[in-house]
Amino acid sequence: MTANIRDYEWDLDDIYRQFYQAVRKAGVYLPDDVRSALFSSSELSRHTERNSDLQKEEHPQESVMQNNQGNQGNQGNQCNQCNQGNQDLVLSMIRKNIAEAEKSGLPLCQDTGMLILFIDIGKDVPTLPPNLEDLLEQAAADAYRDGFFRKSIVSEPVYERSNTGTNLPLVFHYRFVPGNSLQISGMLKGFGCENCSSLDMLNPTAGEDGVCTAVKEAVNRAGGKPCPPIVVGVGIGGSAEIAMLLSKRALLRDLEARNSNARYAALEIRLLQEINKLNIGPGGLGGPLTALGVSVEQTATHIAGLPVGVSISCWADRKFSLEVYPHEQ
């Protein structure tokens, strides 16, 4: 028997309050998983350096071959070493910035982004909160105003480009999931990194190597622009728009959580390792720490295609998630 919807109600003030606080907090405090990835990163980078040194010793022919490819390879190797100092410096500044934001309550970055929401609706939720979008937009506008976040949204993209002054509208994505709650996840997406998004419609036979090349090319094109160390979201499969949407959704995942499918989990690890050999480095100033994490989301696709979407987040990876339940009357 389906529950009678009249038996349930939502605490709208509670949703407003929780959402408002999540947005305020997201602009100022970096999530724990991103912090851990950054702060274990100096060690990680040295580790990566050592590993690549070891690899050179183990495969002397390979490194000779690389050097024979011309000056480019040589330059890259040299800079990997001379730029290590900049990597540490950039990470020190990020650390100081996080401390300053905590102390002053100012947003981590002046680009407090476009607020992109993913709302997962439990299939057993008997009724949705009335005017949910209005409620969330009101809370977001209040949070941006009270938090002294920059309002960065223009109402129309080509001609007037006039600022709405409220950072509205929000971006809403919905899907149905098992469960009896409403999960509201979101990100404050700055556009330095959003402008580095990419979509490749690969040949269906491109396979894992093809996917890796597409992702690495996207990251390489982005270079220093998206404020590395970056987080990389990869969406594979579906149709074009699904691949992009999955790549965004992948950015929401905890950096330490791996894909539940072992092969895709291994792909995430391979991509992270290969991206961190691109020598883009923190701030794009060179060095081994280019990405803090790579998350892949995959889904069914067509026999004739292999869509690969890539979304990138800057190190200031401002994301949040909250869950609300209807109350029985």
Added chain:
Amino acid sequence: MNNNANPGDFPKQKQEFEKLEELEELEELKGRHISLPADKETISSLQAGDAVLLSGSILVGRDQVHKRLAAALRNGEELPVDITNQLMYYMGPAPAPPNMIIGSCGPTTASRMDPFAEILLKHGLLGMIGKGPRSRSVAEAAAEYRGIYFYAFGGCGALYASCVRAITMAAYEDLGPEALYRLEVKNFPVVTAIDPSGKDIYASSEKTMK
């Protein structure tokens, strides 16, 4: 709706990293101060990759300011501010809370201002501060006019707000938050990204995949 929710502030978190070194104590920045305004002589010894702390006065401008400055120079008009030996910071701040000088104010992507770099350097600008790689023409212009491009740490808006001592409107007031401002800064950390010989840190750290 829900105006009666009265959310107030949000819960403060425990502060991490309370005992971080001061900027001047960091090895890369120790004793590396530059007082502004500086001249070409002062910056001539800086090389791509060198980190420095800037103290003094800098100009702030982004897209619209550059469009106007470049147009004025092309038309032979006098500029509303003297750009000789000045540094231009590419930045659009978040609003300032009432008790603070400025809101979050980190650098914006510099490449959008690439088309304007040459004409400003030619007319006396000492250099630029921003984030991200620049086109080749900017490095060439830096070499020709002995100018400089400093990288400011991307995403570090709260840190840079703590380096600002004063802000004043300098010109183009009608542009609102995008107007031309002047900042007084203290120990403002940057890395030399393009030095006056035209050497570009991004060009040397760039690595092709093929």
